Amino acid sequence: MRILLTGSDGQLGSEFRTLKRSTAEVISTGSRELDLTDEQETRRYVRDTKPSVIINTAAFSDMDAAERNWDACFALNAMAPVVLAEEAHRIDALLIHYSTDQVFAGTKTEPYVETDQPAPLNVFGASKLAGEEGIASSFARAIILRLGWTYSARSENFLRTILRLAQHSDELHVAADQIGTPTSARSVAQATERLVRMYADSRKTQFPTGIYHLAAGGATTWHGFASAILSMAPGSRKPILRPSETSENPSFARRPRYCVLSCNKFLANFGFQLAPWEQQLKEVMEEVRGLSAA
Numbered sequence: 001m002r003i004l005l006t007g008s009d010g011q012l013g014s015e016f017r018t019l020k021r022s023t024a025e026v027i028s029t030g031s032r033e034l035d036l037t038d039e040q041e042t043r044r045y046v047r048d049t050k051p052s053v054i055i056n057t058a059a060f061s062d063m064d065a066a067e068r069n070w071d072a073c074f075a076l077n078a079m080a081p082v083v084l085a086e087e088a089h090r091i092d093a094l095l096i097h098y099s100t101d102q103v104f105a106g107t108k109t110e111p112y113v114e115t116d117q118p119a120p121l122n123v124f125g126a127s128k129l130a131g132e133e134g135i136a137s138s139f140a141r142a143i144i145l146r147l148g149w150t151y152s153a154r155s156e157n158f159l160r161t162i163l164r165l166a167q168h169s170d171e172l173h174v175a176a177d178q179i180g181t182p183t184s185a186r187s188v189a190q191a192t193e194r195l196v197r198m199y200a201d202s203r204k205t206q207f208p209t210g211i212y213h214l215a216a217g218g219a220t221t222w223h224g225f226a227s228a229i230l231s232m233a234p235g236s237r238k239p240i241l242r243p244s245e246t247s248e249n250p251s252f253a254r255r256p257r258y259c260v261l262s263c264n265k266f267l268a269n270f271g272f273q274l275a276p277w278e279q280q281l282k283e284v285m286e287e288v289r290g291l292s293a294a
């Protein structure tokens, strides 16, 4: 089994390095090794390396910047995945691609299922939806995992921002009117690795492909997440945490108010699910403590 991993220095891509390797050979690429916005280079790279699985973690993931750079955002989130899917189809490889809860408008009050109608509110969500649709029409054998709010101990993300601000601020204002599910990038990498093993052991044509929701269990607000982070943070300095409305923190991109994902389809097809978000946070904070001590 040979795996082509894109975005290998990103938040999710870098978590694959921490996993215990099976016998698979992994070709790790960042934008320097493989610029996915270069269609000819991408096609040539896949044809030359002939992977049996392509794991595409590369993305234009800055939601606010996407509003002003929609062409760059669509090139990476919508067009590149289709090129990868077409090449995967050509060499009979499995494509594992990641999408987002941001494809939904957030008007529901109970977890979104895969058959719910997407209606993105921002350019980023629209680009990810276009990527999903392009992959679906490529005939490639593909798994698309729509993720919740993703974070890790290392990369720049909400958890790291809260920990950094906590060192210098007496008071933090965090949105309490958006509900979603913090999900550790490590758990997504582990789940992906497990899917790859299941695929390797399966009859390829019968592997259950399609769109799946994948997030930790439970739900909270950004304020609830920040509160849990601070309660587990090392050191005694803790700022006062105030709930705020999204409208008080103006950003370019509109965000869905509710984007909890039901992962029942994933559980039914693959027989496992991710741990509750609070348990995942404990594990990531252990890692943060280890990194601070090092």
Ligand SMILES: NC(=O)c1ccc[n+]([C@@H]2O[C@H](COP(=O)([O-])OP(=O)(O)OC[C@H]3O[C@@H](n4cnc5c(N)ncnc54)[C@H](OP(=O)(O)O)[C@@H]3O)[C@@H](O)[C@H]2O)c1
Pocket (backbone or CB within 6 Å): 006, 007, 008, 009, 010, 011, 012, 013, 029, 030, 031, 032, 034, 035, 036, 037, 056, 057, 058, 059, 060, 061, 062, 076, 098, 099, 100, 101, 128, 146, 147, 148, 149, 150, 151, 155
């Ligand atoms: N983070 C979240 O909250 C979240 C939530 C839901 C879904 N997701 C999805 O999960 C996946 C992984 O997200 P992430 O948080 O790991 O993203 P990330 O940390 O922003 O990493 C994205 C990677 O894309 C690579 N990239 C950028 N331009 C490229 C290009 N032209 N060619 C090739 N690679 C390029 C970058 O590589 P270089 O560093 O080498 O430039 C970067 O490492 C994405 O599909 C994202 O949409 C993320």
